[in-house]
Amino acid sequence: ETGVTQSPTHLIKTRGQQVTLRCSSQSGHNTVSWYQQALGQGPQFIFQYYREEENGRGNFPPRFSGLQFPNYSSELNVNALELDDSALYLCASSPPTGRPGELFFGEGSRLTVL
Amino acid sequence: TQLLEQSPQFLSIQEGENLTVYCNSSSVFSSLQWYRQEPGEGPVLLVTVVTGGEVKKLKRLTFQFGDARKDSSLHITAAQPGDTGLYLCAGASRTGTASKLTFGTGTRLQVTL
Numbered sequence: 528e529t530g531v532t533q534s535p536t537h538l539i540k541t542r543g544q545q546v547t548l549r550c551s552s553q554s555g556h557n558t559v560s561w562y563q564q565a566l567g568q569g570p571q572f573i574f575q576y577y578r579e580e581e582n583g584r585g586n587f588p589p590r591f592s593g594l595q596f597p598n599y600s601s602e603l604n605v606n607a608l609e610l611d612d613s614a615l616y617l618c619a620s621s622p623p624t625g626r627p628g629e630l631f632f633g634e635g636s637r638l639t640v641l
Numbered sequence: 642t643q644l645l646e647q648s649p650q651f652l653s654i655q656e657g658e659n660l661t662v663y664c665n666s667s668s669v670f671s672s673l674q675w676y677r678q679e680p681g682e683g684p685v686l687l688v689t690v691v692t693g694g695e696v697k698k699l700k701r702l703t704f705q706f707g708d709a710r711k712d713s714s715l716h717i718t719a720a721q722p723g724d725t726g727l728y729l730c731a732g733a734s735r736t737g738t739a740s741k742l743t744f745g746t747g748t749r750l751q752v753t754l
Contacts, residue, residue: 531683560739560741560742562742562744567747568746568747569645569729569731569744569745569746569747570684570729570742570744571744572736572741572742572743574739575739575740575741577738577739582737582738582739583735583736583737583738583739583740583741584736584737584739585736585741617683617684619683621740626672626689626733627671627672627733627735627740628671628672628673628674628689628731628732628733628740628742629674629686629689630684630686630742631686632683632684632685633683634681634682634683635682635683
């Protein structure tokens with residue numbers, strides 16, 4: 528069984544640029560969530576996708592957007608990058624019958640904004 | 642705003658010692674999870690507690706959920722170097738139709754020989 532995979536693992540961008548991060552959910556998992564983890568902190572909820580629609584969002588501005596595809600994979604897009612966007616971006620998936628809060632995380636994409 | 646505070650933030654102990662990590666919240670959560678995260682990896686779920694007063698054991702790890710479902714503790718007996726990592730508590734709640742986790746600040750544990 529393949530777990531959650533994310534790409535790229537590391538990337539460097541400059542202020543004002545745009546970035547797309549990708550996530551393949553674990554087999555059979557239809558819900559995908561994205562979290563931002565700044566250095567030395569716990570992850571913060573960005574948003575969640577279910578049936579190709581965003582069904583919940585944390586305190587992140589509209590320049591953070593996402594997509595979910597029919598195969599349940601997902602993308603996180605960030606426009607107009609700022610220095611504070613430097614962080615580890617974690618994708619997590621969960622199965623249809625899973626308990627709330629029981630998520631399966633990928634290894635993350637580490638974004639550095641210069 | 643829901644907040645989860647963990648203490649201590651850092652803990653460095655020797656192999657064989659016992660330790661307790663605390664997670665306190667101003668809010669009630671429907672459930673509380675403990676995750677462990679190692680460098681370069683995503684968090685891995687250790688346990689879920691749901692009922693106030695619940696105690697769960699996972700080998701040398703004992704997890705307790707407070708009676709009011711606002712605080713939790715993780716106790717490790719006879720710590721080993723393999724226990725080294727970042728321990729995160731997280732509370733589950735609903736936002737819209739989504740289920741989200743609010744994570745604590747984390748406790749970084751280092752166990753040395």
